[in-house]
Amino acid sequence: MQEFKYFAPSDINQALKILDSVKGDKRILAGGTDLVIAIRERKINPEVVIDLKNTQNLNYIKQENGYIKIGSMSTFTDVIESELIKRKARVLHESCYSMGSPQIRNWATIGGNIINASPATDSVPALMVLDATVKLESVSGIREFKVQDILKGINKTNLNENEILTEISFKIPSENTVTGFRKLGRRAALSIARISIACLIEVEENTMRCRDARIALGAVAKNPIRATSAEEVLIGKDISQKLIDDCVEVISEIAVKNIGNRPSLPFKRQSIKGISRELLNRLYMELWSN
Amino acid sequence: MEEVKISFILNDESVSVEVDPRKRLLDMLREDFLLTGVKEGCSVGECGACTVLIDGRAVTSCLVLAPQVNGHRVTTIEGLQKNGELHPLQQAFIDSGAVQCGFCTPGMILAAKALLDRNPHPTREDIKTAISGNLCRCTGYEKIIKAVETAVKYLEGKDENNRTNDRKKTETLKKLTEEAISDDIRVIGKSIIRKDALKKTTGEALFAGDMRFENMLYGKVLRSQVPHAILKNIDTTDAKSLPGVKAVLTYKDIPGANRVGIILKDEPVLVDHKIARIGDPIALVAAETQEIAEEALERIKVELEELPPVVDVKEAIKEDSVKVHGDTNIIAIKNLIKGDVEEGFRKSDIIVENHYKTNFVSHMFIEPECGIGSYENGVITVWCSSQNVHFDRAEVARVLNMPRSKVRVIQAETGGGFGGKLDISTQCYAALLAYYTKRPVKIIYSRVESTMASSKRHPAIIRCKTGATKEGKLMALDADMILDTGAYASYGPGVITRTVVHITGPYDIPNVKVKGHLVYTNNPMAGAMRGFGVPQAAIVHESQMDILAKELGISPYEIRKRNVLKPGSYTATNQLLTSSVGIEKTLDAAVEKAKEMLKGWEGIL
Amino acid sequence: MIKTGIGIGCMWYGIGNTGLPNPAAAFVEVHSDCSATLLTGCADIGQGSNTVLAQIVAETLGIDFEDVFVTSADTGVTPEAGATSASRQTYISGNACKRAAEMARQTLVDLAADLLQDDKDKILLKDKMAFVKDTDKSISMAKLLEECDRRGILVIGSGSFNPDTTYLDAQTMAGIPYATYAFATHIAEVEVNTETGEIKVKKIIAAHDVGKAVNPSLIEGQIEGGCLMGAGYALLEEVLLSNGRITNPNLSNYLLFTAKDVPEVYPIIVEEKEETGPYGAKGVGEPSLIPTAPAILNAIYNATGERFTDIPVTQERFIEQTYYKFDK
The missing domain is CATH 3.90.1170.50 (Aldehyde oxidase/xanthine dehydrogenase, a/b hammerhead)
Incomplete structure (x- = not known):
């Protein structure tokens, strides 16, 4: 393993200064559950490692002006154990809970998971349906993007060399909203998504009329995608079994288009219907009982 | 490399060290602190053997750089005993028979501790989730889950004798003729706690990787x-x-x-x-x-x-194929002949023939x-x-x-x-x-x-033709098989022999013809793996039995019942079985239990 | 749609190497404090042979299990025991240990007969005492061993055992490949999600003829572990190869079932005593895995009407066979 300079800045300003001033291949160590392996297997050979594990004020989950704000160094466990998120953004709770093992969830961070830009990320589809914004900070200022807009392919983002993702935020969904996540893994735990779906449905008060719907699919493209044409099937209509069936067919078509001619296509074309139907039916039942 | 000075609490003691920042927490604990209860199984955070607690949370120490624990509290299995007394989880693992090879045990106990410290009354699902990042290849997790449940009771101060309760689940069907001397049996038949359980729960058991010699x-x-x-x-x-x-x-x-x-x-x-x-x-x-x-x-x-390599076993058996060693890839051909298989098929009313395929499997x-x-x-x-x-x-x-x-x-x-x-x-x-x-x-x-x-389980390609009378009596079996042993024979010649000998299953079949090929390829080496060729055979004979049963219009239970080996039966190698032939008893016992426990049991009767 | 089904799998398994000699030996020494040392070449790889073999020695000598100290698998001190494979160690090393213990016991029996003035055949050793059957005559083992010290007698034994097999006929493979067989039946209940290909094994009933259960808890451990490994064989595990290269060599891509995948396992121990086994015992290590996969395959058929002849039945394989079989 090649030598690297190691920094453990105590606050974010110090971190940004170091990041801006040091030269060479520099890496931010968030949880490190992917980075440490990559360094050991020499897939990357950083000259500088900036460890944020002990950097203050990056680990919080709070409610502010109708928004939920999550510090990027919050671990998956922090997110899962947040009552606020469990109540207001169940989709994020479920997706984070389905990631990895307890050990990984205890150490991996939500910010790291986004920046890693894996096709099979569990957190991003959930954040996409919550229409989440990420905050990128550097010595020269702050930039904000929708979470999907910083993802530029497998393990690729549009972050500048001197930027750190510091916060994820999203507007708290209204009371007439249901959300959820379902992934298909090879086993009941410790599994990477073969395909996944996150969904948010908002209805007009005391009706089943869909005011807004957001659907995101994981592991069907280089980064998770929004399934807008499937959302359109639902928006403005009364949610029904029939409508869900139509929506599921559209989701499958979107998946097929994105997967392209890969060996996994026949399997994913079919199985995405299974997980979509299950999730949408579950949300439908929830709407009924609300 | 510039070392980094860090201070942290390790098993309740403050420590300060200078450490190469490239070092993983796992290596620092094992090498610098000689805490070899922390095991390395995969190096990618998947097996959980290197689990430690950081600030009370379970973390895989292979994914943590040593300096990251600066200012934190780290607990390893060595830190669980207090004043020479085992932690209730350690005691429960011993008492519940949750320890086999012991390599996953320290990490498993720590993952369970992280759970119980936060949630002293977990459900069975909570327990499964808490240890879902710790792989165990020996136990099937059942006794580990039970051990955590038992630890909960110990922690509540309920000192009930878990071990006797534990026995209720397993029914032992005593032979009616059990000798009168059974009163004299003292140690046989008792679920005595294994000799090595204690040291495996404390982290003291030394695997070769844990041993150190001067000047090594x-x-x-x-x-x-x-x-x-x-x-x-x-x-x-x-x-x-x-x-x-x-x-x-x-x-x-x-x-x-x-x-x-x-x-x-x-x-x-x-x-x-x-x-x-x-x-x-x-x-x-x-x-x-x-x-x-x-x-x-x-x-x-x-x-x-x-x-050019040869990696397809069907290619490898061709005469003009690439040769791995010598002038043929066929290491062994085994022929088993019992009775007259053609005659057997002539006497059969129903004949089914199918092809089966299994894969390389890793231990x-x-x-x-x-x-x-x-x-x-x-x-x-x-x-x-x-x-x-x-x-x-x-x-x-x-x-x-x-x-x-x-x-x-x-x-x-x-x-x-x-x-x-x-x-x-x-x-x-x-x-x-x-x-x-x-x-x-x-x-x-x-x-x-x-x-x-290391070796792998042999992939097998097996064709099997089985015939039975309309009364459901098996008359003939004709099979051939190719096993890919990869680059070297290893136990392969033994495996092919065993697959050939066992292909009939535990059934009395008067006419049998089997041909087995063991073949070299440039694939990984296949050798012994739990079952030694018989799992491959069992997939074939048991599928054939169900397929035949359907054709005959009898139940899966009935076709087995009519054909199982008994004392007096001859096996495929014409061995006369005289005693200790318990297949029928296991079949009946399992079906009885199924009626009690399983949904849809009528489907097999 | 979720469909459930159940299936049976039966198996037989010959104990020991096939049609070959495969002996094992052991040494026993009884010390004057009633403890004993057992030296066996048998490697305990977690299955618990050190415990089982100590039980056999303790039973044979009539002493406490805790007082049997085992040294195993060290060629500097232990005799050959062959491989820990073929589910052979309880049967073969078990017999070797029993014979070694019997030889040491004979020394004690001879001395007891001498001191108690009775027939050797009537001497019984148990609870660290020597009894004369059908009388009230007895002497403690401590006394016997004290007398051994006095007379300069060492209480030692060696034993070996080779199962009674024959080489197989070169033309027909006829012969006696194994001295004894283990038998088992598993019944599995599965739940199949026909849309996603997810297959969950809910319950497994596992009935095993082990001859005689020397240590039921260890047998349960073998059965429970075998069932999960067998479920993996049926549904999950496969080494993926690309031109001879394993493309999934780590535990992140070669997947094993986790604690959350575990079916409920109901072990049933059937004891059809094997006359040539130590106290009637045979073996269980490998048999525990063998019937699981076929039981699961038959259960999938029972649930869905789909017969799978290629394993593992992964989600892909299930979906492809179920939805696309006519495309092929």
Whole structure:
């Protein structure tokens, strides 16, 4: 393993200064559950490692002006154990809970998971349906993007060399909203998504009329995608079994288009219907009982 | 490398160290603090054997850089005992029979502790979730889950005798004729706590990787990255010149035989001519540190002439195929003949014929192979993870050209085997390096190296034709099979024999004809794995039974009941069975239990 | 749609190497404090042979299990025991240990007969005492061993055992490949999600004829572990190869079932005593895995009407066979 300079800045300003001033291949160590392996297997050979594990004020989950704000160094466990998120953004709770093992969830961070830009990320589809914004900070200022807009392919983002993702935020969904996540893994735990779906449905008060719907699919493209044409099937209509069936067919078509001619296509074309139907039916039942 | 000064709480004591920031927490704990209860099983955070607690949370220490714990509280299995008393979880693991090989045990206990510290009254689902990041290959988790439930009771102060309750689940069907002397039986039949349970729950059990010797070197193996090639030249000059390197060995340095193998001696200790698979060993290095040894491997220059590989077993049996060794890829053809199979089919009313296919499977014992060699006073000693030290001794003696009496092989605690630690792994390498350096040498495989080098379960392609009368009596079975043993025979000749002999299943079939081929390819080596060819056979005979039953319009239970072996039956090898033939009893007992426990049991009756 | 089904799998398994000699030996020494040392070449790889063999020695000598100290698998001190494979160690090393213990016991029996003035055949050793059957005559083992010290008698034994097999006929493979067989039946209940291909094994009933259960808890451990490994064989585990290279060599891509995948396992121990086994015992290590996969395959058929003849039945394989079989 090649030598690297190691920094453990105590606050974010110090971190940004170091990041801006040091030269060479520099890496931010968030949880490190992917980075440490990559360094050991020499897939990357950083000259500088900036460890944020002990950097203050990056680990919080709070409610502010109708928004939920999550510090990027919050671990998956922090997110899962947040009552606020469990109540207001169940989709994020479920997706984070389905990631990895307890050990990984205890150490991996939500910010790291986004920046890693894996096709099979569990957190991003959930954040996409919550229409989440990420905050990128550097010595020269702050930039904000929708979470999907910083993802530029497998393990690729549009972050500048001197930027750190510091916060994820999203507007708290209204009371007439249901959300959820379902992934298909090879086993009941410790599994990477073969395909996944996150969904948010908002209805007009005391009706089943869909005011807004957001659907995101994981592991069907280089980064998770929004399934807008499937959302359109639902928006403005009364949610029904029939409508869900139509929506599921559209989701499958979107998946097929994105997967392209890969060996996994026949399997994913079919199985995405299974997980979509299950999730949408579950949300439908929830709407009924609300 | 610039070291980083860190301070943290380790097992309730404040410690300060200067540490290379590249070091993982796992390595720091094992090497600098000698806390070898922290195990390394996969290096990628998947197996959970390296689990420690950081601020009370379970974390895989292979994914944490040492300086990241600065200012935090770290707990390892060694920190669980208080004032010499076991933690209730440790006691519960012992009492519940939750310990087998013990390699996953420390991590498992810590993951459970992280749960119970936060949630003293977990549900069964909570427990499963809490330990879902800890893989166990031995227990099937059942007794581990039970151990955590038991620990909950211990922590509540309920000191009930768990072990007697535990027994209720298993029913022992006593033979009615059980001897009158059963009153005199004291120890047999009792669920006595295993001898090694205690040290495996405290982290004190020493696996080979946990052993340290003064002046110890580290060994590494250079392995082929191509499946089929002729070795033209090896240049070790550059590797030898690296400071800290104490030996670089090639086949030329082997004092004795350069072939090992359980049944056939076809596997080179170090390749001298032909590379037959990816992972074939080409050279050995011993150096002062693992890192230097790794660097030395990169400095060895190997010239190869690549050959086209044969990786499809159906290709490999063709006469004009690429040959792995010698002039045929067929190692063994086994023919079993009982009765007259044609006549048997003529007497059958229903005949079904199907093709079956199974894959390579990996043992994935949680402890990768490790061995340490030493050479003192003319005696080679090897401590290793192994299933057969006497075989290991014979092979080391042949390779070093020493009498067996001067070779001692000692089994270290072995973290699972399942057949995969029957072949020679590190033993000859550690011995050779110790022989040349006169210093103890430890070789520890990474998970990936372990998977590459160890044997696999044989993939099988099996055709099977089975005939029965309309009354459901089996009359004839005709099968042929091809087993891919990969680059070397290993236990393959034994496996094919066993598959052929067992293909009838536990049924009385008067006419049987089976042909089995064992074939070399340039695939990974296949050898012994739990079941030894019989799992492949069982998939075939049990599927055939259900398919026949459907054709005959009788139930899966009925067709078995009408054909099971009994005392007085003859097996496929014409062996007369006289006693201890319990198949019918297991069938009836299982069906009785199914009626009680399973939904839809009518479907098999 | 979720469909459930159940299936049976039966198996037989010959104990020991096939049609070959495969002996094992053991040494026993009884010390004057009633403890004993057992030296066996048998490697305990977690299955618990050190415990089982100590139980056999303790039973044979009539002493406490805790007082039997085992040294195993060290060629410097232990005799050959062959491989820990073929589910052979309880049967073969078990017999070797029993014979070694019997030889040591004979020394004690002879001395007891001498001191108690009775027939050797009537001497029983148990609870660290020597009894004369059908009388009230007895002597403590401590006394016997004290007398051994006085007379200069060492209480030692060696034993070996080779199962009674024959080589198989070169033309027909007829012969006696194994001295004894283990038998088992598993019944599995599965739940199949026909849309996603997810298959969950809910319950497994596992009935095993082990001859005699020397240690039921250890047998349960073998059965429970075998069932999960067998479920993996049926549904999950496969080494993926690309031109001879394993493309999934780590535990992140070669997947094993986790604690959350565990079915409920109901072990049933059937004891059809094997006359040639130590106290009637045979073996269970490998048999525990063998019937699981076929039981699961038959259960999938029972649930869905789909017969799978290629394993593992991964989600892909299930979906492809179920939805696309006519495309092929």
